[in-house]
């Protein structure tokens with residue numbers, strides 16, 4: 127049947143597709159945290175933060191000192207998969223170098239420091 131003799135044919139050439147708002151949510155973010163210990167050398171921690179978290183020497187030193195004095199410190203915030211992978215890689219790297227340094231990923235809490 128052609129459009130000329132189809133009784134149900136409608137010209138929709140000027141119809142605008144309805145805009146449906148995308149139902150997307152921001153991914154939950156995870157912070158990668160280093161924990162203090164009494165044995166891992168400060169220099170090792172600073173270099174590790176520079177290498178794994180792409181921080182400047184100055185920023186890495188500040189983060190290391192915060193961990194040393196407060197017990198733990200955030201090195202970076204990522205989506206869950208990346209944060210978990212980074213934490214595992216950092217802990218493994220420390221173990222490979224015979225240091226007890228521990229790194230973990232935890233949900234980032236907006237109202238927490």
Ligand code: TYC
Pocket residue numbers: 160161162163164165166167168171190193194227228
């Ligand atoms: N407390 C360690 C020292 O005095 C240094 C240190 C800093 C260790 C940060 C771990 O995540 C850490 N040598």
